[in-house]
Amino acid sequence: IRTNQLLEVLKASREIELSKKLSSSSNYLAANTKTLEDDEKIGTSTSSAVDLIEEYINKVLGGANTMVISKPAFSALRRDRSIINSISINTTAAQTDVPAMVSVEAIKDLFMLDNILIGEAVINTGKKGDTPTFHGAWQNDIILLNIDPVATTDFGVTYGYSAMYQDWEVYTYDEADAGLKGARMIRPCARFVDLVATKAC
Numbered sequence: 001i002r003t004n005q006l007l008e009v010l011k012a013s014r015e016i017e018l019s020k021k022l023s024s025s026s027n028y029l030a031a032n033t034k035t036l037e038d039d040e041k042i043g044t045s046t047s048s049a050v051d052l053i054e055e056y057i058n059k060v061l062g063g064a065n066t067m068v069i070s071k072p073a074f075s076a077l078r079r080d081r082s083i084i085n086s087i088s089i090n091t092t093a094a095q096t097d098v099p100a101m102v103s104v105e106a107i108k109d110l111f112m113l114d115n116i117l118i119g120e121a122v123i124n125t126g127k128k129g130d131t132p133t134f135h136g137a138w139q140n141d142i143i144l145l146n147i148d149p150v151a152t153t154d155f156g157v158t159y160g161y162s163a164m165y166q167d168w169e170v171y172t173y174d175e176a177d178a179g180l181k182g183a184r185m186i187r188p189c190a191r192f193v194d195l196v197a198t199k200a201c
Contacts, residue, residue, distance in 0.1 A: 003170055006188050010168075012137075015121040018194060019137045022068055027196045032059050042142070043076035050082040050110075053142065057111060061200035062146045062157060065114040067107075070138035074118050077142070078102050086110060115147075146201040159201035166191040 025033045034056070039046040057064040069077065077083060078101040087106050104116050119138035126133040151158035168190045176182045 003186050003188065006186060007168065007170070010188060010190075012121050014194075015119065016123060016137045019119060019121065019139070021194065021196065022143050023139045023141050027199060029199050032056065032200070042073065043080050045081070047080060048082045049077060049080040050086045053111060053144070056144050060144055060146050061198065064144035064146055065112075066145045066147045067111070067113055067116045068119065068138075068141075068143040068145065069116065070119050070136055070140060072136065073138075073140045073142060074104075074116070075101075078104075078107065083107065083110070151197075157198055157201060159198055160194065160196045162192050162194050164190075164192045 021027060034052075036042075036052075038044070040052070041047060042049050084100075084102055087102050087110055104118075107113070108116055119136070121137035122134050123137050124132045124134055145159040146157070147160075148156045148158035150156060151161065166189075168188065171187045171189070173185050173187075174182060175185045178185070
C-alpha cells in the first residue's frame with residue numbers, strides 16, 4: 001500500500017509541474033494566446049465558445065487535435081449555449097430537446113479532436129498541522145495542442161513530448177540503522193523530462 005501511495009504522490013507532482021508548464025503563455029506563440037474579457041468568458045450569455053475555440057484550433061500549426069482543460073472549466077464549457085446549440089443543430093435535435101449540458105464525446109466530435117484531457121489534480125497548500133487548504137492544480141485555461149504521438153526528434157512535428165530514460169520502477173533495500181530493528185526502504189523513481197518542442201503547435 002505504501003508503495004502505491006508514494007507512486008501516486010510522485011505522479012500527482014508530475015501533473016502539477018505539467019499544469020504549470022501548459023498554463024505559461026511563454027510556451028506558446030504570442031498570437032496563439034488570448035485572455036478573455038468578462039463578456040467573452042465561457043458560459044456567459046454573450047460568449048461564443050464555438051467560434052473562439054474553432055478560431056484557435058485553426059491557429060495551431062497543423063490544427064489542434066488535443067484539448068487540455070480543468071474540470072471546472074470543462075463544466076462551464078459543456079453548459080455553454082453556443083456549444084449546446086451547435087451540437088443540437090448538428091444532431092438535428094429540436095430546440096426544445098437541447099440538453100442542459102453535453103458530453104465529452106460530443107465536444108470531441110464537434111471540434112474533431114482526438115483527445116480531451118481533463119485535469120483533476122488537487123493541491124493542499126496548507127502547512128503540516130494546519131487545516132488543509134485545497135486548490136485545483138489546473139487553472140481556467142482552455143489549452144489547444146497539436147500532439148503527434150509518433151513524432152521523434154528527427155521526424156514529425158508536435159507540441160511536446162516526454163523524453164523517457166527510465167519508466168517508473170520501485171527499488172527496495174534494507175536499512176539496518178533506521179528505527180530500532182532496521183527498516184525496509186522503498187524508493188520509487190522514474191527518469192524523464194517533459195519538453196515543449198514546437199510552440200506553434
